[in-house]
Amino acid sequence: MSEVYAELRGIILADDDLATVACRVPDAGELPWSGFTRAAGLVGTDRDGAASALAEVAALPGAETRVALQAWRCLRDLGVEPPEAAGRVVRGVVVEVGLELGTDVVAAYEDHTARYLNQGGGGAFWERPTDALDSSIDAYLAAGQEVADATGPIEGSLPGPAASGMAAILLLTYRGIHLGSGPMDAIMGDELGGRVTGAAFPLMQALTEMAPREG
Numbered sequence: 220m221s222e223v224y225a226e227l228r229g230i231i232l233a234d235d236d237l238a239t240v241a242c243r244v245p246d247a248g249e250l251p252w253s254g255f256t257r258a259a260g261l262v263g264t265d266r267d268g269a270a271s272a273l274a275e276v277a278a279l280p281g282a283e284t285r286v287a288l289q290a291w292r293c294l295r296d297l298g299v300e301p302p303e304a305a306g307r308v309v310r311g312v313v314v315e316v317g318l319e320l321g322t323d324v325v326a327a328y329e330d331h332t333a334r335y336l337n338q339g340g341g342g343a344f345w346e347r348p349t350d351a352l353d354s355s356i357d358a359y360l361a362a363g364q365e366v367a368d369a370t371g372p373i374e375g376s377l378p379g380p381a382a383s384g385m386a387a388i389l390l391l392t393y394r395g396i397h398l399g400s401g402p403m404d405a406i407m408g409d410e411l412g413g414r415v416t417g418a419a420f421p422l423m424q425a426l427t428e429m430a431p432r433e434g
Contacts (some may be wrong), residue, residue: 233288284328289394301393311391312363314419317381326418335426343430362414
């Protein structure tokens with residue numbers, strides 16, 4: 220995988236542990252970041268207090284989707300599960316495609332932000348300056364929801380990113396990450412998986428045309 224994605228995968232998937240998040244977030248003393256640092260300081264001595272701090276982040280009005288997903292990831296580590304209905308909603312969809320030089324990644328979230336990272340290490344980042352990509356992102360999320368409705372979150376550690384010739388669909392929910400992976404042709408040819416990858420490609424094209432670029 221590209222070095223850029225190696226550094227960003229935990230952030231893209233909102234799947235870092237609490238210690239990692241606390242080390243990374245700014246020490247600004249304000250929510251949502253203060254909730255992670257407060258929880259990290261409490262987790263060894265007051266797990267209920269740590270969970271309370273993370274729950275405050277998860278419920279924060281207007282919080283970025285990835286922030287809420289990350290808060291729930293940390294809450295699950297403490298044994299706290301989300302409400303059943305809210306937990307099943309797909310909040311983000313990430314497709315990884317393994318290519319010769321690395322991994323192409325298309326990610327989009329409930330707050331209509333999106334990311335495209337290419338195998339060469341470049342990418343495009345969409346922070347929703349306009350609503351121009353809302354419909355494409357909604358279609359991507361809807362396709363992912365169909366898959367999530369027929370599957371459950373993975374148990375145990377998340378496998379590494381898609382290797383060359385492989386593809387992976389990762390559906391981000393408060394209950395955890397749903398994963399479908401396999402040979403690229405099989406994923407794209409699957410009835411449900413093909414709908415997700417089919418929605419990923421036009422979104423990727425729009426991102427490369429409209430979003431500010433990195434790398």
